[in-house]
Structure formats: structure tokens, C-alpha cells
Amino acid sequence: MFINLQTERLDIRPLDMYDSAFILKLLNTEGWIQFIGDKEVHELEDALAYIHWILKKDNFYYHVVRNKADFEPIGVVTLLYRDTYQHPDVGFAFLPEQNGKGYAYEAVSTYLEALRNATPHIQLLALVMPSNHRSIRLIEKLGFRFQEEDVEEGLMEYRF
Numbered sequence: 001m002f003i004n005l006q007t008e009r010l011d012i013r014p015l016d017m018y019d020s021a022f023i024l025k026l027l028n029t030e031g032w033i034q035f036i037g038d039k040e041v042h043e044l045e046d047a048l049a050y051i052h053w054i055l056k057k058d059n060f061y062y063h064v065v066r067n068k069a070d071f072e073p074i075g076v077v078t079l080l081y082r083d084t085y086q087h088p089d090v091g092f093a094f095l096p097e098q099n100g101k102g103y104a105y106e107a108v109s110t111y112l113e114a115l116r117n118a119t120p121h122i123q124l125l126a127l128v129m130p131s132n133h134r135s136i137r138l139i140e141k142l143g144f145r146f147q148e149e150d151v152e153e154g155l156m157e158y159r160f
Contacts, residue, residue: 002014002061002063003063003111003114003115003118005063005110005111005114006068007106007107007110008068009067009068009069009103009106010065010066010067010068010103010106010107010110011065011066011067011068011071012063012064012065012066012077012107012110012111013063013064013066014061014062014063014064015051015054015055015062015063015064015076016051016055016064017048017051017052017055019051019064019073020044020047020048020051021044021047022064022073023041023047023050023051024041024042024043024044024046024047025095026073026075026076026093026095027039027041027047027050028041028042029093029095029096030096031093031096032093035128035129035131035132035135036093058081059080059081059088060078060080060081061078061079061080062076062077062078063076063077063078063111064076065077065094065103065107067103074094074095074098074103075092075093075094075095075098075103075104075107076091076092076093076094077090077091077092077107077108077111078090078091078092079091079111079115084153085125085127085157086123087122087123087124087125087159088122088124088125089124089125089126089127090108090111090112090115090124090125090126090160091126091127092104092107092108092135092138099134104138105138105141105142108138108142109142112124112142112143112160123159123160124144124159124160125147125157125158125159125160126139126142126144126157126158126159126160127150127153127155127156127157127158128155128156128158129154129155129156130149130154130156136156139158140158142160143160144158144159144160145158145159145160146158147159
């Protein structure tokens with residue numbers, strides 16, 4: 001579900017085609033490549049094609065997180081309904097220079113609250129690689145609890 005949200009420091013809005021330069025930068029960070037994977041987005045045209053692919057997919061919701069101080073994009077919060085899982089997956093990724101500022105917690109907790117208000121009985125997953133310690137700490141702080149390890153996918157499954 002696409003949602004527009006505001007916090008004291010952040011503006012959270014649906015991804016659009018104007019975000020291509022930011023998506024190009026984000027998808028080429030070390031953390032994205034290591035923990036999410038190389039999406040072969042290396043040029044602006046690739047970023048536009050990637051955004052177009054996301055926007056065409058049913059049940060893939062990407063939200064851009066912007067700092068209200070300058071409205072520059074700093075990260076994304078996602079809600080993905082994957083065919084291989086029973087419940088939707090909440091995800092997030094932020095530019096490395098934004099780490100340690102509390103933006104990810106602020107954005108994701110606000111998004112989770114909005115989801116719960118809109119659909120009170122929704123069950124959510126957070127899928128994370130076992131080596132992604134920073135994300136594991138955050139999803140546990142957000143209230144997700146470890147459910148199981150999906151050995152086939154190489155992911156740990158947390159539920160909210």
C-alpha cells in the first residue's frame with residue numbers, strides 16, 4: 001500500500017520516476033550490493049528501467065525517505081508481497097552516510113504504525129541475511145521476532 005507520511009525530520013512518499021538518480025546511487029552502495037544484491041543498475045537509464053519495473057509490479061511498494069531539512073532522498077522503505085512467502089515483507093535501505101542518525105528506525109516505525117492503522121490484523125515479515133547485523137538489530141528494536149531461517153533462500157525470517 002502506498003502511503004504519504006511525515007515525521008518531525010522525515011518525508012516519506014511513494015517512489016516515482018524522478019527518483020532515478022537517487023536509486024542509481026542507492027543500488028550501487030556496498031551495503032545494497034552485499035545484502036540485497038547487484039541489480040545491474042549502473043547507468044541512469046538502468047535506474048529508470050528498475051523504477052518502471054517496480055511501479056508495474058503488483059504488490060511492490062517502494063517509498064522514498066527524504067530529510068525534511070533539504071528534501072534530499074536518504075533511503076527507502078518497502079512493502080513487498082512475494083509469491084514465495086505467505087505474508088508481505090517490510091524492508092529498508094539507507095545511504096551509508098545516513099547510518100547512525102536514527103532515520104531508519106524513525107521511517108520504518110512510522111510506516112509500520114500506518115500499516116497497522118490501515119490493516120490492523122496484517123502479519124508482516126522482515127527478511128534479512130544472517131550477516132546483516134545492523135539490520136537485525138533494527139528489526140528486533142522495531143518489535144520483529146525471529147521465526148525461522150530459510151536455508152534455501154539464505155535468509156532469516158522475522159515476524160511482526
